[in-house]
Amino acid sequence: MQQLFAQHALLPSGWASNVRLVWNPAGDITEVSINTAPAVDEVQHQWVLPGMINLHSHAFQRAMAGMTEMAGEGKDSFWTWRDLMYRFARQITPEHIEAIAAQLFAECLRYGYTSICEFHYVQRAPDGAWYADIAATAKRVLAAAEQTGIGITMLPVLYSYANFGEQPLRAEQCRFQTDVADVLAIVQALEPLRSAQVEVGAAPHSLRAASIAQIRALQAGLPAERPLHIHIAEQSKEVQDCLSFSGLRPVQLLAQEIGLNARWSLIHATHLLEDEVSSIARSGAVAGLCPTTEANLGDGLFPLAPYLAQGGRFGIGSDSHVSQSPVEELRWLEYGQRLQHQARNIACQSEQKRVGDFVWQASLAGGAQASGRRVGALQVGKRADLLVLDAQHPNLAATPLEDVLNTLIFCGNDNLIRDVMVGGKWQVQAGRHLQQDAIAANYVATMQQLQALRQSQE
Numbered sequence: 001m002q003q004l005f006a007q008h009a010l011l012p013s014g015w016a017s018n019v020r021l022v023w024n025p026a027g028d029i030t031e032v033s034i035n036t037a038p039a040v041d042e043v044q045h046q047w048v049l050p051g052m053i054n055l056h057s058h059a060f061q062r063a064m065a066g067m068t069e070m071a072g073e074g075k076d077s078f079w080t081w082r083d084l085m086y087r088f089a090r091q092i093t094p095e096h097i098e099a100i101a102a103q104l105f106a107e108c109l110r111y112g113y114t115s116i117c118e119f120h121y122v123q124r125a126p127d128g129a130w131y132a133d134i135a136a137t138a139k140r141v142l143a144a145a146e147q148t149g150i151g152i153t154m155l156p157v158l159y160s161y162a163n164f165g166e167q168p169l170r171a172e173q174c175r176f177q178t179d180v181a182d183v184l185a186i187v188q189a190l191e192p193l194r195s196a197q198v199e200v201g202a203a204p205h206s207l208r209a210a211s212i213a214q215i216r217a218l219q220a221g222l223p224a225e226r227p228l229h230i231h232i233a234e235q236s237k238e239v240q241d242c243l244s245f246s247g248l249r250p251v252q253l254l255a256q257e258i259g260l261n262a263r264w265s266l267i268h269a270t271h272l273l274e275d276e277v278s279s280i281a282r283s284g285a286v287a288g289l290c291p292t293t294e295a296n297l298g299d300g301l302f303p304l305a306p307y308l309a310q311g312g313r314f315g316i317g318s319d320s321h322v323s324q325s326p327v328e329e330l331r332w333l334e335y336g337q338r339l340q341h342q343a344r345n346i347a348c349q350s351e352q353k354r355v356g357d358f359v360w361q362a363s364l365a366g367g368a369q370a371s372g373r374r375v376g377a378l379q380v381g382k383r384a385d386l387l388v389l390d391a392q393h394p395n396l397a398a399t400p401l402e403d404v405l406n407t408l409i410f411c412g413n414d415n416l417i418r419d420v421m422v423g424g425k426w427q428v429q430a431g432r433h434l435q436q437d438a439i440a441a442n443y444v445a446t447m448q449q450l451q452a453l454r455q456s457q458e
Protein backbone atom coordinates (compact mmCIF):
# COMPACT_ATOMS: atom_id res chain seq x y z
CA MET A 1 0.00 0.00 0.00
CA GLN A 2 1.15 3.50 -0.75
CA GLN A 3 -0.24 6.75 0.56
CA LEU A 4 -0.18 10.51 0.36
CA PHE A 5 -1.20 13.30 2.72
CA ALA A 6 -2.93 16.39 1.31
CA GLN A 7 -3.63 19.50 3.33
CA HIS A 8 -6.49 20.01 0.88
CA ALA A 9 -7.86 17.57 -1.66
CA LEU A 10 -10.73 18.00 -4.10
CA LEU A 11 -13.23 15.21 -3.41
CA PRO A 12 -16.54 14.70 -5.26
CA SER A 13 -18.24 16.73 -2.52
CA GLY A 14 -15.73 19.59 -2.82
CA TRP A 15 -12.54 20.57 -1.04
CA ALA A 16 -11.70 18.55 2.08
CA SER A 17 -8.89 19.16 4.54
CA ASN A 18 -6.17 16.92 6.01
CA VAL A 19 -6.89 14.11 3.59
CA ARG A 20 -5.10 10.78 3.49
CA LEU A 21 -5.26 8.84 0.22
CA VAL A 22 -4.19 5.20 0.15
CA TRP A 23 -3.86 3.07 -2.97
CA ASN A 24 -2.94 -0.55 -3.63
CA PRO A 25 -0.13 -1.88 -5.84
CA ALA A 26 -2.58 -2.07 -8.78
CA GLY A 27 -3.05 1.72 -8.54
CA ASP A 28 -6.64 1.71 -7.21
CA ILE A 29 -7.61 3.99 -4.34
CA THR A 30 -8.47 1.90 -1.26
CA GLU A 31 -8.99 4.59 1.34
CA VAL A 32 -9.86 8.30 1.50
CA SER A 33 -9.87 9.71 5.05
CA ILE A 34 -10.49 13.32 5.99
CA ASN A 35 -9.45 15.28 9.07
CA THR A 36 -6.41 13.08 9.56
CA ALA A 37 -2.92 14.13 10.62
CA PRO A 38 0.37 13.74 8.75
CA ALA A 39 2.99 11.39 10.12
CA VAL A 40 6.19 12.90 11.47
CA ASP A 41 8.36 14.12 8.57
CA GLU A 42 5.69 13.12 6.03
CA VAL A 43 5.50 15.23 2.84
CA GLN A 44 2.43 17.47 2.99
CA HIS A 45 0.97 18.29 -0.40
CA GLN A 46 -0.99 21.50 -0.17
CA TRP A 47 -3.51 21.13 -3.01
CA VAL A 48 -4.38 17.83 -4.68
CA LEU A 49 -6.92 17.42 -7.49
CA PRO A 50 -8.16 14.46 -9.53
CA GLY A 51 -6.41 14.31 -12.91
CA MET A 52 -8.51 15.49 -15.86
CA ILE A 53 -9.85 13.27 -18.65
CA ASN A 54 -9.18 14.35 -22.24
CA LEU A 55 -12.19 12.78 -23.95
CA HIS A 56 -11.32 13.49 -27.57
CA SER A 57 -7.95 13.15 -29.28
CA HIS A 58 -6.55 12.48 -32.73
CA ALA A 59 -2.95 12.11 -31.56
CA PHE A 60 -1.26 12.41 -34.97
CA GLN A 61 -2.74 15.90 -35.45
CA ARG A 62 -0.39 17.18 -32.72
CA ALA A 63 2.29 17.30 -35.41
CA MET A 64 0.19 19.71 -37.54
CA ALA A 65 -0.52 22.22 -34.78
CA GLY A 66 0.70 25.66 -35.86
CA MET A 67 1.09 24.65 -39.51
CA THR A 68 -2.34 25.46 -40.87
CA GLU A 69 -2.73 29.11 -39.92
CA MET A 70 -2.09 30.71 -43.32
CA ALA A 71 -4.82 31.98 -45.63
CA GLY A 72 -5.32 30.16 -48.92
CA GLU A 73 -6.83 31.42 -52.17
CA GLY A 74 -10.52 31.38 -51.28
CA LYS A 75 -12.25 31.49 -47.90
CA ASP A 76 -10.58 29.10 -45.49
CA SER A 77 -12.79 26.78 -43.52
CA PHE A 78 -12.95 23.51 -41.67
CA TRP A 79 -13.11 21.83 -45.05
CA THR A 80 -9.89 23.41 -46.42
CA TRP A 81 -8.17 22.53 -43.11
CA ARG A 82 -9.39 18.97 -43.55
CA ASP A 83 -7.73 18.74 -46.99
CA LEU A 84 -4.41 19.74 -45.41
CA MET A 85 -4.93 17.16 -42.65
CA TYR A 86 -5.59 14.44 -45.25
CA ARG A 87 -2.33 15.28 -47.06
CA PHE A 88 -0.43 15.14 -43.78
CA ALA A 89 -2.07 11.88 -42.74
CA ARG A 90 -0.99 10.21 -45.98
CA GLN A 91 2.68 10.50 -45.06
CA ILE A 92 2.95 9.27 -41.53
CA THR A 93 4.23 5.80 -40.63
CA PRO A 94 3.33 3.72 -37.58
CA GLU A 95 6.69 4.78 -36.06
CA HIS A 96 5.76 8.44 -36.58
CA ILE A 97 2.37 7.85 -34.99
CA GLU A 98 3.98 6.41 -31.86
CA ALA A 99 6.57 9.19 -31.56
CA ILE A 100 3.98 11.94 -32.04
CA ALA A 101 1.55 10.32 -29.60
CA ALA A 102 4.25 9.93 -26.95
CA GLN A 103 5.14 13.63 -27.18
CA LEU A 104 1.48 14.59 -27.01
CA PHE A 105 0.72 12.33 -24.06
CA ALA A 106 3.73 13.57 -22.08
CA GLU A 107 2.54 17.14 -22.69
CA CYS A 108 -1.03 16.29 -21.73
CA LEU A 109 0.22 14.77 -18.47
CA ARG A 110 2.31 17.84 -17.64
CA TYR A 111 -0.77 20.03 -18.08
CA GLY A 112 -3.03 17.83 -15.97
CA TYR A 113 -4.68 15.23 -18.17
CA THR A 114 -4.22 11.75 -16.73
CA SER A 115 -6.57 9.96 -19.18
CA ILE A 116 -7.19 10.29 -22.88
CA CYS A 117 -9.79 8.94 -25.32
CA GLU A 118 -8.15 8.32 -28.68
CA PHE A 119 -10.53 8.59 -31.65
CA HIS A 120 -8.26 6.60 -33.90
CA TYR A 121 -8.77 6.58 -37.65
CA VAL A 122 -5.37 6.34 -39.40
CA GLN A 123 -5.49 2.56 -39.51
CA ARG A 124 -4.26 1.45 -42.92
CA ALA A 125 -0.93 1.90 -44.73
CA PRO A 126 -0.43 4.96 -47.00
CA ASP A 127 -1.50 2.98 -50.08
CA GLY A 128 -4.72 1.87 -48.39
CA ALA A 129 -3.56 -1.71 -47.72
CA TRP A 130 -3.91 -3.18 -44.26
CA TYR A 131 -0.82 -3.73 -42.18
CA ALA A 132 -0.16 -7.39 -41.32
CA ASP A 133 -1.76 -6.71 -37.95
CA ILE A 134 -5.12 -4.97 -38.40
CA ALA A 135 -4.56 -3.18 -35.08
CA ALA A 136 -0.99 -2.12 -35.90
CA THR A 137 -1.42 1.65 -35.64
CA ALA A 138 -3.79 1.43 -32.66
CA LYS A 139 -1.13 -0.62 -30.86
CA ARG A 140 1.42 2.13 -31.58
CA VAL A 141 -0.80 4.66 -29.84
CA LEU A 142 -1.27 2.25 -26.92
CA ALA A 143 2.51 1.80 -26.74
CA ALA A 144 2.89 5.58 -26.46
CA ALA A 145 0.29 5.62 -23.68
CA GLU A 146 2.18 2.88 -21.85
CA GLN A 147 5.50 4.65 -22.25
CA THR A 148 4.18 7.92 -20.87
CA GLY A 149 1.88 6.39 -18.25
CA ILE A 150 -1.34 8.08 -19.37
CA GLY A 151 -4.54 6.06 -19.07
CA ILE A 152 -6.28 5.52 -22.41
CA THR A 153 -9.57 4.57 -24.01
CA MET A 154 -8.85 3.42 -27.55
CA LEU A 155 -11.71 4.04 -29.96
CA PRO A 156 -11.05 2.47 -33.37
CA VAL A 157 -13.09 4.40 -35.90
CA LEU A 158 -15.72 3.18 -38.32
CA TYR A 159 -15.12 5.19 -41.50
CA SER A 160 -16.77 3.95 -44.68
CA TYR A 161 -18.17 6.88 -46.64
CA ALA A 162 -17.31 10.41 -47.74
CA ASN A 163 -20.75 11.88 -47.00
CA PHE A 164 -24.40 11.16 -46.26
CA GLY A 165 -26.03 8.64 -48.58
CA GLU A 166 -23.02 6.28 -48.58
CA GLN A 167 -20.89 8.40 -50.92
CA PRO A 168 -17.67 6.56 -51.85
CA LEU A 169 -14.51 7.62 -50.01
CA ARG A 170 -12.05 9.92 -51.76
CA ALA A 171 -8.55 8.62 -52.59
CA GLU A 172 -7.03 10.69 -49.76
CA GLN A 173 -9.32 8.96 -47.25
CA CYS A 174 -8.06 5.46 -48.13
CA ARG A 175 -5.98 5.08 -44.95
CA PHE A 176 -9.09 5.55 -42.84
CA GLN A 177 -11.40 3.07 -44.56
CA THR A 178 -13.03 0.51 -42.27
CA ASP A 179 -16.29 -1.39 -42.21
CA VAL A 180 -18.03 -2.81 -39.14
CA ALA A 181 -16.21 -6.14 -39.38
CA ASP A 182 -12.83 -4.33 -39.51
CA VAL A 183 -13.60 -2.28 -36.42
CA LEU A 184 -14.81 -5.31 -34.47
CA ALA A 185 -11.67 -7.18 -35.57
CA ILE A 186 -9.51 -4.33 -34.24
CA VAL A 187 -11.45 -4.34 -30.97
CA GLN A 188 -10.93 -8.10 -30.76
CA ALA A 189 -7.20 -7.74 -31.45
CA LEU A 190 -6.92 -5.18 -28.63
CA GLU A 191 -8.83 -7.25 -26.04
CA PRO A 192 -5.66 -8.78 -24.52
CA LEU A 193 -4.30 -5.26 -23.95
CA ARG A 194 -7.25 -4.12 -21.81
CA SER A 195 -6.26 -3.37 -18.22
CA ALA A 196 -6.96 -0.88 -15.46
CA GLN A 197 -5.04 1.61 -17.65
CA VAL A 198 -6.52 0.66 -21.04
CA GLU A 199 -10.13 0.40 -22.21
CA VAL A 200 -11.35 -0.26 -25.74
CA GLY A 201 -14.57 1.10 -27.22
CA ALA A 202 -15.42 2.21 -30.75
CA ALA A 203 -16.36 5.30 -32.72
CA PRO A 204 -18.46 5.69 -35.83
CA HIS A 205 -16.61 8.68 -37.30
CA SER A 206 -19.78 10.69 -38.01
CA LEU A 207 -23.14 10.30 -39.69
CA ARG A 208 -21.31 11.38 -42.84
CA ALA A 209 -18.84 8.50 -42.70
CA ALA A 210 -21.01 5.71 -41.26
CA SER A 211 -24.56 4.67 -42.14
CA ILE A 212 -27.32 4.14 -39.59
CA ALA A 213 -27.35 0.41 -40.39
CA GLN A 214 -23.60 0.23 -39.74
CA ILE A 215 -23.88 2.09 -36.44
CA ARG A 216 -26.60 -0.32 -35.30
CA ALA A 217 -24.40 -3.28 -36.23
CA LEU A 218 -21.36 -1.79 -34.49
CA GLN A 219 -23.35 -1.06 -31.34
CA ALA A 220 -24.70 -4.61 -31.32
CA GLY A 221 -21.30 -6.19 -31.99
CA LEU A 222 -19.33 -4.25 -29.37
CA PRO A 223 -19.25 -5.74 -25.87
CA ALA A 224 -22.00 -4.19 -23.74
CA GLU A 225 -21.22 -1.01 -21.80
CA ARG A 226 -18.15 -0.14 -23.88
CA PRO A 227 -18.06 3.54 -24.80
CA LEU A 228 -19.22 4.76 -28.19
CA HIS A 229 -18.17 8.18 -29.49
CA ILE A 230 -19.22 10.04 -32.64
CA HIS A 231 -18.46 13.44 -34.20
CA ILE A 232 -21.78 15.20 -34.66
CA ALA A 233 -23.18 18.56 -35.82
CA GLU A 234 -19.73 20.17 -35.82
CA GLN A 235 -20.32 22.28 -38.93
CA SER A 236 -23.38 24.01 -40.40
CA LYS A 237 -22.73 22.35 -43.76
CA GLU A 238 -22.93 18.95 -42.09
CA VAL A 239 -26.32 19.86 -40.61
CA GLN A 240 -27.58 21.04 -44.02
CA ASP A 241 -26.29 17.88 -45.74
CA CYS A 242 -28.00 15.74 -43.10
CA LEU A 243 -31.28 17.61 -43.54
CA SER A 244 -31.11 17.18 -47.33
CA PHE A 245 -30.37 13.49 -46.94
CA SER A 246 -32.82 12.51 -44.20
CA GLY A 247 -35.11 15.44 -43.41
CA LEU A 248 -33.62 15.43 -39.91
CA ARG A 249 -30.71 17.20 -38.27
CA PRO A 250 -27.77 15.02 -37.13
CA VAL A 251 -28.67 14.77 -33.45
CA GLN A 252 -32.33 14.22 -34.33
CA LEU A 253 -31.34 11.44 -36.73
CA LEU A 254 -29.01 9.74 -34.24
CA ALA A 255 -31.55 10.00 -31.41
CA GLN A 256 -34.40 8.67 -33.53
CA GLU A 257 -32.59 5.85 -35.33
CA ILE A 258 -29.99 4.72 -32.80
CA GLY A 259 -31.12 6.15 -29.47
CA LEU A 260 -28.96 8.13 -27.06
CA ASN A 261 -27.89 6.89 -23.64
CA ALA A 262 -25.02 7.09 -21.18
CA ARG A 263 -22.86 4.90 -23.38
CA TRP A 264 -22.61 7.66 -26.00
CA SER A 265 -20.36 10.69 -26.25
CA LEU A 266 -21.41 13.23 -28.86
CA ILE A 267 -18.27 15.07 -29.91
CA HIS A 268 -18.76 18.79 -30.61
CA ALA A 269 -22.60 18.76 -30.97
CA THR A 270 -22.14 22.42 -31.81
CA HIS A 271 -25.19 23.19 -33.92
CA LEU A 272 -28.31 22.23 -31.98
CA LEU A 273 -31.94 23.28 -31.88
CA GLU A 274 -33.75 23.40 -28.54
CA ASP A 275 -35.22 19.93 -28.94
CA GLU A 276 -31.76 18.51 -29.66
CA VAL A 277 -30.29 20.22 -26.59
CA SER A 278 -33.04 18.62 -24.51
CA SER A 279 -32.72 15.20 -26.06
CA ILE A 280 -28.97 15.00 -25.33
CA ALA A 281 -29.38 16.45 -21.83
CA ARG A 282 -32.17 14.02 -20.94
CA SER A 283 -30.44 10.97 -22.42
CA GLY A 284 -27.46 10.92 -20.05
CA ALA A 285 -25.06 11.02 -23.01
CA VAL A 286 -21.96 13.21 -22.72
CA ALA A 287 -21.36 16.25 -24.91
CA GLY A 288 -17.66 16.13 -25.83
CA LEU A 289 -16.64 19.78 -26.06
CA CYS A 290 -13.30 20.79 -27.59
CA PRO A 291 -13.29 24.59 -27.32
CA THR A 292 -9.77 25.36 -28.63
CA THR A 293 -10.17 23.15 -31.69
CA GLU A 294 -13.74 24.35 -32.28
CA ALA A 295 -12.39 27.92 -32.22
CA ASN A 296 -9.40 27.06 -34.40
CA LEU A 297 -11.61 25.40 -37.01
CA GLY A 298 -14.33 28.02 -36.89
CA ASP A 299 -16.98 25.50 -35.84
CA GLY A 300 -19.21 27.66 -33.64
CA LEU A 301 -20.28 27.70 -30.00
CA PHE A 302 -22.11 25.00 -28.07
CA PRO A 303 -25.41 26.10 -26.44
CA LEU A 304 -24.00 25.60 -22.96
CA ALA A 305 -26.45 27.53 -20.76
CA PRO A 306 -29.68 25.77 -21.81
CA TYR A 307 -27.84 22.45 -21.82
CA LEU A 308 -26.60 22.88 -18.26
CA ALA A 309 -30.01 24.14 -17.14
CA GLN A 310 -31.41 20.76 -18.19
CA GLY A 311 -28.73 18.80 -16.39
CA GLY A 312 -26.67 18.01 -19.49
CA ARG A 313 -23.35 16.22 -18.98
CA PHE A 314 -20.15 17.35 -20.67
CA GLY A 315 -16.43 16.71 -20.78
CA ILE A 316 -13.53 18.35 -22.59
CA GLY A 317 -11.12 17.20 -25.25
CA SER A 318 -8.16 18.69 -27.07
CA ASP A 319 -9.07 17.05 -30.40
CA SER A 320 -6.55 18.56 -32.89
CA HIS A 321 -4.14 19.49 -30.07
CA VAL A 322 -3.67 23.17 -30.79
CA SER A 323 -3.63 23.15 -26.98
CA GLN A 324 -2.61 20.39 -24.62
CA SER A 325 -3.99 22.06 -21.51
CA PRO A 326 -7.33 21.42 -19.79
CA VAL A 327 -7.00 24.91 -18.31
CA GLU A 328 -7.14 26.42 -21.79
CA GLU A 329 -10.11 24.25 -22.85
CA LEU A 330 -12.10 25.19 -19.75
CA ARG A 331 -11.16 28.84 -19.97
CA TRP A 332 -12.32 29.04 -23.59
CA LEU A 333 -15.42 27.04 -22.84
CA GLU A 334 -16.48 29.84 -20.49
CA TYR A 335 -15.02 32.73 -22.51
CA GLY A 336 -16.79 31.68 -25.72
CA GLN A 337 -20.09 31.87 -23.86
CA ARG A 338 -19.24 35.26 -22.34
CA LEU A 339 -18.35 36.69 -25.74
CA GLN A 340 -21.47 35.29 -27.33
CA HIS A 341 -23.92 36.39 -24.64
CA GLN A 342 -22.13 39.51 -23.36
CA ALA A 343 -22.47 38.17 -19.83
CA ARG A 344 -20.19 36.63 -17.19
CA ASN A 345 -20.01 33.44 -15.10
CA ILE A 346 -22.14 31.21 -17.31
CA ALA A 347 -20.73 27.72 -16.68
CA CYS A 348 -21.97 27.31 -13.12
CA GLN A 349 -25.09 26.30 -11.20
CA SER A 350 -27.04 27.54 -8.21
CA GLU A 351 -25.36 24.86 -6.05
CA GLN A 352 -21.88 25.73 -7.36
CA LYS A 353 -21.47 29.34 -8.38
CA ARG A 354 -17.70 29.25 -8.77
CA VAL A 355 -17.05 28.68 -12.46
CA GLY A 356 -13.66 27.04 -11.97
CA ASP A 357 -14.97 24.57 -9.42
CA PHE A 358 -18.05 23.77 -11.47
CA VAL A 359 -16.28 23.18 -14.78
CA TRP A 360 -13.47 21.11 -13.26
CA GLN A 361 -15.85 18.80 -11.38
CA ALA A 362 -18.36 18.56 -14.24
CA SER A 363 -15.61 17.74 -16.78
CA LEU A 364 -14.23 15.07 -14.48
CA ALA A 365 -17.62 13.37 -14.23
CA GLY A 366 -18.42 13.65 -17.94
CA GLY A 367 -14.91 12.67 -19.00
CA ALA A 368 -14.90 9.63 -16.73
CA GLN A 369 -18.22 8.47 -18.16
CA ALA A 370 -16.95 8.98 -21.70
CA SER A 371 -13.78 7.02 -20.98
CA GLY A 372 -15.56 3.96 -19.60
CA ARG A 373 -12.80 3.75 -16.97
CA ARG A 374 -12.74 4.08 -13.16
CA VAL A 375 -11.32 7.58 -13.13
CA GLY A 376 -12.26 11.18 -12.40
CA ALA A 377 -12.58 11.24 -8.61
CA LEU A 378 -10.48 10.78 -5.50
CA GLN A 379 -12.72 8.01 -4.27
CA VAL A 380 -12.34 4.39 -3.16
CA GLY A 381 -12.36 2.09 -6.19
CA LYS A 382 -11.17 4.74 -8.62
CA ARG A 383 -7.67 4.97 -10.09
CA ALA A 384 -5.10 6.94 -8.11
CA ASP A 385 -4.87 9.64 -10.80
CA LEU A 386 -4.05 13.00 -9.24
CA LEU A 387 -2.41 16.39 -9.65
CA VAL A 388 -0.44 18.35 -7.10
CA LEU A 389 -0.52 22.10 -7.63
CA ASP A 390 2.56 24.29 -7.23
CA ALA A 391 1.77 25.85 -3.85
CA GLN A 392 4.87 28.08 -4.03
CA HIS A 393 3.81 29.78 -7.26
CA PRO A 394 2.94 33.46 -6.72
CA ASN A 395 -0.53 32.83 -8.18
CA LEU A 396 -1.30 30.32 -5.44
CA ALA A 397 0.94 31.11 -2.49
CA ALA A 398 -1.56 33.42 -0.79
CA THR A 399 -4.77 32.20 -2.42
CA PRO A 400 -7.73 31.18 -0.25
CA LEU A 401 -8.87 27.62 -0.80
CA GLU A 402 -12.17 28.63 -2.39
CA ASP A 403 -10.34 30.56 -5.13
CA VAL A 404 -7.76 27.91 -6.02
CA LEU A 405 -9.64 26.38 -8.97
CA ASN A 406 -10.68 29.76 -10.35
CA THR A 407 -7.05 30.86 -10.13
CA LEU A 408 -5.86 27.67 -11.82
CA ILE A 409 -8.23 28.21 -14.74
CA PHE A 410 -8.48 31.98 -15.13
CA CYS A 411 -5.13 33.43 -14.03
CA GLY A 412 -2.22 33.62 -16.45
CA ASN A 413 -0.42 31.01 -18.53
CA ASP A 414 2.12 29.45 -16.19
CA ASN A 415 1.52 25.76 -15.69
CA LEU A 416 0.53 25.53 -12.01
CA ILE A 417 0.62 21.72 -12.00
CA ARG A 418 3.78 20.50 -10.34
CA ASP A 419 3.40 16.73 -9.95
CA VAL A 420 1.17 14.21 -11.69
CA MET A 421 0.37 10.66 -10.61
CA VAL A 422 -1.43 8.08 -12.75
CA GLY A 423 -2.54 4.74 -11.32
CA GLY A 424 -0.44 5.33 -8.20
CA LYS A 425 2.78 6.14 -10.11
CA TRP A 426 4.36 9.57 -10.44
CA GLN A 427 4.79 10.44 -14.12
CA VAL A 428 5.49 14.17 -13.75
CA GLN A 429 7.60 15.62 -10.97
CA ALA A 430 8.52 19.27 -10.51
CA GLY A 431 6.82 20.03 -13.82
CA ARG A 432 8.77 17.53 -15.93
CA HIS A 433 7.64 14.22 -17.33
CA LEU A 434 10.04 11.52 -16.21
CA GLN A 435 10.95 10.63 -19.81
CA GLN A 436 10.49 14.09 -21.24
CA ASP A 437 13.92 14.49 -22.87
CA ALA A 438 13.98 11.12 -24.64
CA ILE A 439 10.39 11.51 -25.86
CA ALA A 440 11.02 15.05 -27.13
CA ALA A 441 14.21 14.01 -28.94
CA ASN A 442 12.34 11.25 -30.73
CA TYR A 443 9.54 13.67 -31.63
CA VAL A 444 11.99 16.23 -33.03
CA ALA A 445 13.63 13.56 -35.19
CA THR A 446 10.18 12.54 -36.44
CA MET A 447 9.25 16.12 -37.28
CA GLN A 448 12.54 16.60 -39.14
CA GLN A 449 11.73 13.57 -41.28
CA LEU A 450 8.20 14.79 -41.96
CA GLN A 451 9.41 18.32 -42.83
CA ALA A 452 12.01 16.92 -45.22
CA LEU A 453 9.32 14.78 -46.83
CA ARG A 454 7.04 17.78 -47.19
CA GLN A 455 9.78 19.93 -48.74
CA SER A 456 10.72 17.18 -51.19
CA GLN A 457 7.10 17.13 -52.39
CA GLU A 458 6.67 20.88 -52.82
Ligand code: ZN
Nearest residue numbers: 058119231319
Ligand atom coordinates in the same frame (compact mmCIF):
# COMPACT_ATOMS: atom_id res chain seq x y z
ZN1 ZN B 1 -12.32 15.00 -33.74
